[in-house]
Amino acid sequence: MKRAWWKEQVVYQIYPRSFCDSNGDGIGDLNGIRSRLDYLQALGVRILWLSPIYRSPNDDNGYDIADYQAIMEDFGTMEDFDALLADVHARGMRLVMDLVVNHTSDEHPWFVESRSSRDNPKRDFYIWREGKADGTPPTNWGGCFSGSAWERDEGSGMYYLHFFSKKQPDLNWENPAVRDAVFDMMTWWCEKGIDGFRMDVISMISKPQEPWTDAPTYGGLYGSSEVTCNGPRVHEFLQEMNRRVLSRYDLMTVGETAGVTIEEAKRYANVDGTELNMVFQFEHVGLDAGPDGKWCTKRISIPALKANLSRWQQELEGKAWNSLFFCNHDQPRVASRLGDQSPRSAKCIATALHLMQGTPYVYQGEELGMTNYPFTSLEEFRDIESLNAFRELTQAGLREPEELFRAIAYKSRDNARTPMQWDDTENAGFTTGTPWIAVNPNYRTINANAEQADPDSVWHYYRKLIALRQDSPWSDVVVYGHYALLAPEDEAVFAFTRTLEERKLLIVCNLSAERRTFRVPEEVVWTRSDQILGNMDGTLEREMSLAPWQAGVWSL
Numbered sequence: 070m071k072r073a074w075w076k077e078q079v080v081y082q083i084y085p086r087s088f089c090d091s092n093g094d095g096i097g098d099l100n101g102i103r104s105r106l107d108y109l110q111a112l113g114v115r116i117l118w119l120s121p122i123y124r125s126p127n128d129d130n131g132y133d134i135a136d137y138q139a140i141m142e143d144f145g146t147m148e149d150f151d152a153l154l155a156d157v158h159a160r161g162m163r164l165v166m167d168l169v170v171n172h173t174s175d176e177h178p179w180f181v182e183s184r185s186s187r188d189n190p191k192r193d194f195y196i197w198r199e200g201k202a203d204g205t206p207p208t209n210w211g212g213c214f215s216g217s218a219w220e221r222d223e224g225s226g227m228y229y230l231h232f233f234s235k236k237q238p239d240l241n242w243e244n245p246a247v248r249d250a251v252f253d254m255m256t257w258w259c260e261k262g263i264d265g266f267r268m269d270v271i272s273m274i275s276k277p278q279e280p281w282t283d284a285p286t287y288g289g290l291y292g293s294s295e296v297t298c299n300g301p302r303v304h305e306f307l308q309e310m311n312r313r314v315l316s317r318y319d320l321m322t323v324g325e326t327a328g329v330t331i332e333e334a335k336r337y338a339n340v341d342g343t344e345l346n347m348v349f350q351f352e353h354v355g356l357d358a359g360p361d362g363k364w365c366t367k368r369i370s371i372p373a374l375k376a377n378l379s380r381w382q383q384e385l386e387g388k389a390w391n392s393l394f395f396c397n398h399d400q401p402r403v404a405s406r407l408g409d410q411s412p413r414s415a416k417c418i419a420t421a422l423h424l425m426q427g428t429p430y431v432y433q434g435e436e437l438g439m440t441n442y443p444f445t446s447l448e449e450f451r452d453i454e455s456l457n458a459f460r461e462l463t464q465a466g467l468r469e470p471e472e473l474f475r476a477i478a479y480k481s482r483d484n485a486r487t488p489m490q491w492d493d494t495e496n497a498g499f500t501t502g503t504p505w506i507a508v509n510p511n512y513r514t515i516n517a518n519a520e521q522a523d524p525d526s527v528w529h530y531y532r533k534l535i536a537l538r539q540d541s542p543w544s545d546v547v548v549y550g551h552y553a554l555l556a557p558e559d560e561a562v563f564a565f566t567r568t569l570e571e572r573k574l575l576i577v578c579n580l581s582a583e584r585r586t587f588r589v590p591e592e593v594v595w596t597r598s599d600q601i602l603g604n605m606d607g608t609l610e611r612e613m614s615l616a617p618w619q620a621g622v623w624s625l
């Protein structure tokens with residue numbers, strides 16, 4: 070397998086708004102990030118990915134960009150950014166930027182011009198259509214944040230397409246001038262010296278072939294937005310981007326590809342390098358969705374999770390490259406979702422994730438075992454997706470408010486967005502002011518300071534996992550070794566091997582709160598074994614009695 074730095078290093082995702090506030094306005098910022106680089110270096114991560122830091126009216130916390138080449142005032146200035154980039158590089162780390170080019174903000178000058186008249190030169194930068202004869206939108210398509218994906222503009226009476234909020238109009242990638250403008254902007258950032266892009270909903274940039282028709286509603290109010298994933302020209306557009314920008318620099322690229330299948334991923338992340346390095350797939354974090362979608366409190370089934378992850382491991386090997394994640398700024402906290410919020414469960418889940426083949430992503434606070442927030446009222450939410458869903462589904466009489474509230478409290482993106490817990494002082498050391506979103510009250514026990522001082526903490530366990538992959542005698546096996554699942558039918562234990570030539574690792578994780586007996590399948594043989602990492606002392610035996618959430622990695 071071809072070596073690459075982005076296969077061998079661990080990525081850390083920063084959600085700047087919630088990471089560290091340097092000036093007491095309650096909002097994290099670039100100087101806050103700069104002040105925490107020692108912390109990140111001590112953890113060992115080598116690549117930092119920043120969620121959007123560009124000028125934005127914050128309808129969707131920066132995923133609605135009004136100027137791609139300016140820094141959001143809340144976060145600082147371009148000088149602050151340049152200083153951050155220099156500091157990151159001085160430590161031998163790399164910085165990856167979020168690239169949000171499926172849509173802009175409606176306050177972006179391109180859109181302001183586009184909506185100003187039907188014959189404005191920028192009109193065709195966005196997707197404008199006439200409504201149906203009966204006065205309804207062009208199609209029944211729904212947006213990901215509730216409501217129609219079409220918004221009628223008073224000025225021209227036409228509708229523009231927005232698959233996210235109505236303040237996030239979709240760009241028209243069919244227009245070559247849009248592609249030129251986007252590629253120029255990307256080149257400008259590359260020339261600044263950034264090290265890569267995480268590409269927001271890049272699987273949605275190519276819209277379906279016309280004529281457009283209504284989509285199935287699956288019992289909801291609107292047609293499914295899946296119509297727009299993996300569109301007919303998406304690979305052509307990415308190959309063009311690759312030729313014109315990506316291939317000219319040494320970058321890491323990861324596509325956020327909602328609706329991606331294994332077959333599609335093999336194209337997006339093909340080993341020939343004509344598109345992207347890797348993609349985020351979402352099947353595994355969709356396993357706890359119900360018939361009505363994500364808003365339910367169902368738990369992820371462990372056999373289903375094992376089967377799904379294993380399919381991706383097997384099918385991409387040698388053909389594309391996996392990204393490994395349970396957490397990001399759109400997902401609830403994994404310690405609450407898969408685990409029971411205990412430190413041991415957080416370590417167990419991390420072991421399973423970090424020992425697979427692919428590039429692991431750590432989302433801020435995950436390395437502390439941060440948990441979901443104990444929401445008790447709607448006023449505590451800030452997220453547009455959560456708030457819109459509650460309003461729409463209760464007003465339409467589709468869901469009971471109490472039941473829906475529990476589901477949103479469990480799944481809301483805001484669970485990931487409460488402030489990073491640095492220490493046990495007021496507001497967890499995140500800000501000296503009033504935080505823009507409440508701090509999780511468990512910060513007095515779950516915080517970076519306390520965990521760095523405790524050799525048995527979740528933090529130190531993540532540090533060891535990262536070091537095992539990046540700087541240990543086992544690095545090559547962890548990065549490049551072949552993955553094979555063991556005991557697929559086991560209800561709770563996730564066990565697999567990683568093999569590189571004659572070297573082999575065995576990973577056993579009891580993903581349950583019960584003691585489990587586990588028989589290591591006969592195909593796995595050893596004469597001596599050392600536990601090279603584990604969340605408890607563990608001796609490898611043919612028949613093992615595993616404690617709740619016990620995890621171990623043995624070299625055979």
Ligand code: TEU
Pocket residue numbers: 129132133169213233269270325327363398399454482
């Ligand atoms: O998310 C894209 C996406 O697929 C969302 O529908 C996501 O699945 C949803 O938020 C989870 O419920 C990206 C960003 O990661 C997200 O933060 C943005 O809000 C969205 O694009 C629009 O830019």
Ligand code: CA
Pocket residue numbers: 090091092093094095096097098143
């Ligand atoms: Ca601030």
